[in-house]
């Protein structure tokens with residue numbers, strides 16, 4: 246597109262959790278399908294500098310970008326929908342904004358001025374929004390503002406949007422996402438909360454251009470016109486967003502509602518190519534019309550909160566679609582698993598995935614799950630802590646190191662088979678001390694990993710402090726656990742696999758971050774295939 250970058254803001258009203266991330270990603274997908282370049286940014290109003298230190302119970306998964314930023318899980322949706330990597334610049338928190346402003350103040354950059362929310366904080370916010378546009382590669386920058394309009398925390402962000410809209414005029418547009426609650430007693434959808442929410446936004450000086458109304462039921466006749474009248478928007482700019490069967494339907498539903506056309510026209514883009522959503526529709530067909538099904542046991546300690554494993558869940562679904570299989574995930578709580586009940590919990594699973602994690606809680610259960618998978622030849626996929634537990638399990642039960650452990654769990658173990666890298670030891674601060682982002686990995690010939698990736702050199706994203714302890718490598722390889730992927734710089738073990746097993750892979754990195762609708766991850770595809778071959782008839786060895 247010729248001309249300057251256009252900025253689209255997505256705010257939310259009425260309640261949180263309306264799906265601003267999915268609406269943003271869906272609009273971006275539609276614009277991308279018309280040949281435009283788009284990126285999506287998330288502004289998070291909390292004071293944490295990044296979500297890396299947030300408990301998954303509070304905020305779900307922490308998504309890691311190629312350049313090693315620990316970010317909000319919405320960035321995962323952006324990447325899965327667009328198949329374009331995001332970066333540190335795509336997620337900004339209030340903590341980071343203030344940290345930057347305070348550092349500038351300490352360096353004397355404000356020349357003795359009183360540092361204030363307006364203009365210093367708002368200027369910093371605007372600089373972060375425009376930094377993506379200044380790259381000169383995007384036709385559209387979509388900026389999603391976390392939280393709900395009216396929250397104290399989001400005020401500076403709304404003010405920054407007001408200022409940018411004023412300065413940029415037609416190059417800016419605001420989409421406000423609201424809820425139409427359904428009253429069962431009268432059988433009606435109600436528009437009043439939407440009206441109030443728009444009033445709240447107006448009181449902050451921002452007139453929304455487009456309203457996306459989340460609703461469980463179809464909007465009644467005349468409702469769009471009524472909302473349009475009360476909220477100063479065009480009736481065609483009131484978009485119905487009905488609850489969808491899957492998040493991957495949302496771009497198509499938004500296309501039916503012409504969200505992208507309305508946005509383009511309002512931004513003064515009057516000629517645009519038709520959308521090519523062929524590949525997307527093909528994915529949905531394979532996803533919705535599977536030819537078979539497979540059951541995967543996912544062992545983790547946050548299973549009551551599925552958002553903690555968002556990217557893994559999505560990667561399994563992408564891999565299911567690639568294989569035209571419905572993947573059923575059985576969420577298994579690692580803290581509940583024991584040698585006695587492991588067969589009961591995992592007996593029906595054709596593949597076992599052991600999830601990443603931090604801290605000792607639940608690791609003994611993870612180790613039991615791995616022992617079960619190894620002994621019963623059930624396809625096994627261990628990710629990060631899941632891989633480390635596979636190394637511990639092998640150390641204890643095959644090599645006979647009774648107290649084998651990671652020094653994260655037991656600093657005094659006599660067999661520290663997983664330990665901290667030398668260069669990490671001196672760092673005391675929790676935030677930003679990990680091996681983060683994309684690192685190179687070389688795959689060994691004659692390995693399952695190389696067979697899966699079909700190449701020798703790969704890169705994958707990391708997020709951990711501890712590593713396989715190379716002092717034990719020879720003993721492991723001799724006993725049948727092979728290091729099949731090695732980081733060429735640090736000689737760190739990135740992948741382990743078992744020779745004497747149909748499909749047993751542990752990876753120190755996080756392949757789930759790289760899986761997208763357009764490119765499901767080869768490891769997940771192969772794992773689902775292996776589970777399919779295995780079927781579900783697994784001998785129930787242990788006592789139930």
Ligand code: GLN
Nearest residue numbers: 601602629630709710711
């Ligand atoms: N806790 C482990 C480490 O820090 C694994 C981290 C993870 O699973 N992401 O090395």
